[in-house]
Amino acid sequence: MIRMKQYSVSLRSGSSGNSTFVRTESAGIAIDCGLNGRQFALALQSIGESPSALDALLLTHEHTDHCSGLGVVLRRHHIPLFLTEKTYQAVRTELGRVADSLIHLIEPGKPFAVKETIITPFSTPHDAVDSVGFRIETGCGDIGIATDLGHFSETVRQSLTGCRVVHLESNYDPHMLETGSYPRFLKRRIAGPSGHLSNEEAALAASWLVRHGAEAIVLSHLSQENNLPELALRVVTDYLGHEGAKAGRDYVIHVSPRYACSRLFFFHDPFVCGVSGVSEPSAGEQLSLFSRERAAGEEGAF
Numbered sequence: 001m002i003r004m005k006q007y008s009v010s011l012r013s014g015s016s017g018n019s020t021f022v023r024t025e026s027a028g029i030a031i032d033c034g035l036n037g038r039q040f041a042l043a044l045q046s047i048g049e050s051p052s053a054l055d056a057l058l059l060t061h062e063h064t065d066h067c068s069g070l071g072v073v074l075r076r077h078h079i080p081l082f083l084t085e086k087t088y089q090a091v092r093t094e095l096g097r098v099a100d101s102l103i104h105l106i107e108p109g110k111p112f113a114v115k116e117t118i119i120t121p122f123s124t125p126h127d128a129v130d131s132v133g134f135r136i137e138t139g140c141g142d143i144g145i146a147t148d149l150g151h152f153s154e155t156v157r158q159s160l161t162g163c164r165v166v167h168l169e170s171n172y173d174p175h176m177l178e179t180g181s182y183p184r185f186l187k188r189r190i191a192g193p194s195g196h197l198s199n200e201e202a203a204l205a206a207s208w209l210v211r212h213g214a215e216a217i218v219l220s221h222l223s224q225e226n227n228l229p230e231l232a233l234r235v236v237t238d239y240l241g242h243e244g245a246k247a248g249r250d251y252v253i254h255v256s257p258r259y260a261c262s263r264l265f266f267f268h269d270p271f272v273c274g275v276s277g278v279s280e281p282s283a284g285e286q287l288s289l290f291s292r293e294r295a296a297g298e299e300g301a302f
């Protein structure tokens with residue numbers, strides 16, 4: 001049987017705008033739309049997709065870097081939008097006129113379906129009205145979207161257990177934040193339990209995720225002011241290395257670029273070849289993952 005390719009890709013990532021795309025066996029799904037309508041369409045076209053063929057847009061929360069292009073894209077392409085009731089109330093004015101029939105209200109912890117794809121939203125600790133992340137099931141394993149996290153909470157942990165690919169926030173370097181130009185109240189907000197995840201916190205989270213089934217970690221939502229891609233990558237890979245997990249052997253890691261698409265993270269079914277290991281961002285490049293069978297066989301190796 002020939003299956004459609006299934007993959008996830010970051011279209012844009014960082015405080016200047018966020019959007020992720022997931023292709024499952026049955027659906028094309030975008031998570032967040034923090035870029036304008038034209039950029040969104042061009043980003044999708046660059047990976048052979050189209051906004052008019054999207055089956056759903058999922059919104060994590062109401063902050064502008066996640067929803068600035070949402071209203072235009074919904075109106076232009078008539079895409080169903082899935083979001084919590086509180087988030088809907090928070091973005092309603094900014095969305096402008098969107099047909100009620102496109103709005104689908106969801107609740108954290110309650111799975112819903114887009115075509116045959118099951119998606120579970122889960123609460124994330126962040127200073128928004130009802131912030132969520134998503135676990136998206138594919139025929140070859142699950143994908144987790146977890147950015148805008150003040151800390152790696154028990155709920156987030158449980159919700160991501162066993163995901164093969166996780167788009168994980170690695171927002172800031174504590175020293176750069178502390179010595180940077182942000183006002184003190186903003187520094188406190190970012191570093192607080194409802195703000196964002198530091199590189200060190202992302203390293204701890206990545207270690208836990210790799211021990212619990214993750215084969216690819218996609219470092220995401222890096223701060224432009226308070227982080228550097230090579231620094232985030234080094235902090236996370238050094239920590240995992242210290243824990244005995246080697247990039248390229250035990251897991252794949254990648255930093256999502258700010259203004260370009262990331263690599264495509266393909267699920268190959270049923271068997272898989274290799275991994276690329278630590279890598280610099282490279283738009284459109286394909287990446288193979290370990291098979292589930294092999295990952296399961298290696299569990300506990302580190």
Ligand SMILES: [Zn+2]
Nearest residue numbers: 061063126148
């Ligand atoms: Zn946010």
Ligand SMILES: [Zn+2]
Nearest residue numbers: 063065066148
């Ligand atoms: Zn954000």
